[in-house]
Amino acid sequence: MKNFKLKTLIAIMSAVISLGAFAKDETSDISYEVKFVLDEKVLDSNDKSKVSESFIKTFDLGKVTPIKVVYIDTDKRTFLNEGWINRLRVKGGAKKFEYTFKKRYSVKDGNFDAALELAKADGLIGADGFEAEVDWSFDKMTLSYKFDADITNEGFGELELPNLAEAVKTAGKNMPQTEVTAKGKKWGSKSLKKANFIGPVVFRRYKGKLNGQKIDVEVWPIENQKTKETTYFAELSFDADSYEEAKNTRQIIMEKLSELGVLKQESSLKTNAMYDAYTK
Secondary structure, X not given: OHHHHHHHHHHHHHHOOOOOOOOHHHHOOOEEEEEEEEOHHHEEOOEEEEEOHHHHHHOOOOOEEEEEEEEEEOOOOOOHHHOEEEEEEXXXXXXXXXXXXXXXXXXXXXXXXXXXXXXXXXXXXXXXXXXXXXXXXXXXXXXXXXXXEEEEOOOOOOOOOOOHHHHHHHHHHHOOHHHHOEOEOOHHHHHHOOOEEEEEEXXXXXXXXXXXXXXXXXXXXXXXXXXXXXXEEEEEEEEEOOHHHHHHHHHHHHHHHHHHOOEEOOOOOHHHHHHHHHOO
């Protein structure tokens, strides 16, 4: 019965997506990242920030990279409430900080065209420097447009981030104009001056392969700053260049994870968990 329900949901989620109203050149450059939340049983019982040896073999995991990440926002979630994400992170061994400014649009009831209409109204379709991506999790899709700025981390230690004042200053210099004026003249710049770090969190990203498909597996330990309790989020993802590729591979991987008994039938809540853990 459980497997029947899963296949039914897969069919429903695959059937409702519509791209009919937009020209091909407006959607052809959209990439896809398909994500699945994994059960904690994939984690090492002695150190839940790591994948267990048995699942390292199951997922053919090799290279692992530590990544330190913070979001830049106010305690009132000024940016998040408007669909904007300001993220700063650094990867182990990297020579740069990655500043990412991302606008997200929920794809409600599979109505992709409505999300594209909103993005078009905001001037993001075809905007210089922005990349379009669809995040496709278990029961929802999100269309996002992101703008990246890579800044040298020369003089900083391994996984060391700049302090808040420096990070806000750099974010302000690199924030795309679309975000700056999203809610009025200099809204983004003014809101940044009231911002704090949401985080940091250091997570592990593993490179692997499942059923011949290249995958990433990430483990996020998020400590609630009030309760000091740590929640561990395990997530498997893969990239695709088209909707058809994403849909077909998604079904294969989803069914495989279900067979392994590690698929959680829910969507990732990492961002919300970080905000809940680090804001009042």
